[in-house]
Amino acid sequence: MRRTMFGLLAAVGAMSSGGLLVSATVEAHHAIQAEFDTKKTEEITGVLTRFAMINPHVRWYFEETKPDGTKVEWQFTASGPGAMRDAGLARIFKPGVTYKVAFAPAHSGAKVGRLRTMTFPDGRTVTMYHEDPTKSDVKVE
Amino acid sequence: MTRRLSSSSVWLFVAVLGMALPSLPDAQTPGPTPRTAAGQPDLSGVWVNRGGGGGGGREYRPDEKGNVYANSSFRPCHPGSECRPAANSERDAGIRQRMAGTTYNVPLYKPEYWARVQDLDVNGNKYDLSARCYPSGVPRIGAPSKIVQSATEVVFLYEGDNRFRVIPTDGRPHDPDRAQGVSWDGEPSGRWEGDTLVIESVGFTDESWLGWPGYFHTNNMRVVERVRREGDVLIWQATVHDPEILMEPWEMPAVRRRLNPDPRARLLEDPPCDEQDLAHMATRERG
Numbered sequence: 001m002r003r004t005m006f007g008l009l010a011a012v013g014a015m016s017s018g019g020l021l022v023s024a025t026v027e028a029h030h031a032i033q034a035e036f037d038t039k040k041t042e043e044i045t046g047v048l049t050r051f052a053m054i055n056p057h058v059r060w061y062f063e064e065t066k067p068d069g070t071k072v073e074w075q076f077t078a079s080g081p082g083a084m085r086d087a088g089l090a091r092i093f094k095p096g097v098t099y100k101v102a103f104a105p106a107h108s109g110a111k112v113g114r115l116r117t118m119t120f121p122d123g124r125t126v127t128m129y130h131e132d133p134t135k136s137d138v139k140v141e
Numbered sequence: 142m143t144r145r146l147s148s149s150s151v152w153l154f155v156a157v158l159g160m161a162l163p164s165l166p167d168a169q170t171p172g173p174t175p176r177t178a179a180g181q182p183d184l185s186g187v188w189v190n191r192g193g194g195g196g197g198g199r200e201y202r203p204d205e206k207g208n209v210y211a212n213s214s215f216r217p218c219h220p221g222s223e224c225r226p227a228a229n230s231e232r233d234a235g236i237r238q239r240m241a242g243t244t245y246n247v248p249l250y251k252p253e254y255w256a257r258v259q260d261l262d263v264n265g266n267k268y269d270l271s272a273r274c275y276p277s278g279v280p281r282i283g284a285p286s287k288i289v290q291s292a293t294e295v296v297f298l299y300e301g302d303n304r305f306r307v308i309p310t311d312g313r314p315h316d317p318d319r320a321q322g323v324s325w326d327g328e329p330s331g332r333w334e335g336d337t338l339v340i341e342s343v344g345f346t347d348e349s350w351l352g353w354p355g356y357f358h359t360n361n362m363r364v365v366e367r368v369r370r371e372g373d374v375l376i377w378q379a380t381v382h383d384p385e386i387l388m389e390p391w392e393m394p395a396v397r398r399r400l401n402p403d404p405r406a407r408l409l410e411d412p413p414c415d416e417q418d419l420a421h422m423a424t425r426e427r428g
Contacts, residue, residue, distance in 0.1 A: 030266070030272065030418045030419070030422070030427070030428070031231055031235065031424075031426040031427050031428030032231060032428065033229075033231055033232075033424070033426055033428065034266065034422045034423060034424045034425070034426035034427070034428075035418055035421050035422050035423065052415065053412045054412050054413050054414065054415040055274070055411065055412050055413065055414040055415070056272075056414065056416065056418075057418065059415075059417065075417070077417075077418065079211075079213050081411075081412045082409075083211060083213060084211075085409070086201065086211075087201035087209060087211040088201070089209070089211070106421050106423075107421075107423035107424075108421050108423055110421050112421050124203075124206065124207040124208055124209075125208040125209070126208070126209045126211070127208070127209065127210045127211065127212060128211045128212070129212050129213075130212050130213045130214065131212050131213070131214050131216075
């Protein structure tokens with residue numbers, strides 16, 4: 001385990017802790033394309049009210065205040081909790097903090113999105129999306 | 142190429158194919174197998190997946206600006222080589238799920254049940270209870286993450302869902318009341334046959350599936366697991382007997398796990414399951 005620039009411990013790899021390499025609840029994975037329009041990107045800026053480390057996908061709950069003062073509630077989801085753990089990101093999202101969220105919107109028009117990138121107040125970003133499935137020349141790092 | 146295969150045509154193709162390809166031999170030479178005082182192989186240990194692939198286990202370090210990129214991959218990727226090309230890797234994954242990985246080994250349902258399997262598969266977002274935080278059940282849950290073996294029983298622990306099974310190893314007959322139960326993991330009874338632990342389980346619910354593509358089963362399913370250890374490799378294999386709906390017993394491909402030799406190895410707690418995506422599904426697509 002080592003400290004990252006976020007001041008956190010980043011997992012060196014699940015093997016050393018005896019955990020499995022892949023998210024435990026693999027069976028409950030849902031197709032992203034069934035729920036979200038992955039060709040679009042939208043953005044909001046809002047206050048995080050809750051970050052839930054849950055299966056099958058982690059979830060962020062946001063409150064956006066529009067220029068006219070109305071408040072809109074948003075929910076964003078990303079990969080399974082195992083990936084969050086591997087990336088050392090389990091505790092970095094703080095309720096009450098304002099983040100900018102770029103996301104793929106829901107087909108249904110609901111205020112729900114698949115997270116692409118979250119921008120922290122100091123400008124640093126966390127991108128938790130997935131690779132372009134059509135790129136066949138990508139080497140695994 | 143983005144030719145789209147309908148679920149039903151894929152299923153029929155797979156059903157007609159229906160043959161098991163030979164599994165690849167394990168290239169590793171097994172070391173000695175530890176034994177208990179009673180002389181049986183000691184299955185105790187934390188058992189992990191070899192390799193990984195698909196984005197697991199990589200270290201996501203921030204770059205020089207402090208930004209973290211933790212993008213997952215749906216394509217099979219082997220470290221040090223290219224990922225397989227894909228037109229739409231999520232849909233490819235859906236097709237692969239219906240082919241039971243690379244072994245083309247699928248349960249053979251009687252023809253009068255094919256339409257039902259197709260319907261469950263196509264509408265899996267609605268019907269697959271494992272997508273609603275229900276347990277996977279046996280045998281879908283697969284090989285255990287950890288085994289603790291005593292003189293009278295083995296305890297199988299599963300990191301997924303934080304589940305466990307306590308399996309007596311004295312070959313006792315099934316309790317007749319529990320054999321009529323509706324549990325997700327079944328009522329087990331284990332016995333040693335030479336160096337293989339054979340576990341027979343009955344008393345199952347009929348709400349669990351054998352696998353992702355709508356593979357339902359009846360209450361009268363009987364699952365026989367064979368577990369053995371060769372050096373630091375655990376081999377787990379399950380056969381499903383459900384003669385009411387299957388043309389023949391379904392011999393699932395054997396699963397291999399290797400021992401995690403770290404004495405500090407622990408299972409990680411699986412976070413709570415709180416399903417909130419199904420309400421927003423616009424299509425029946427499953428990936």
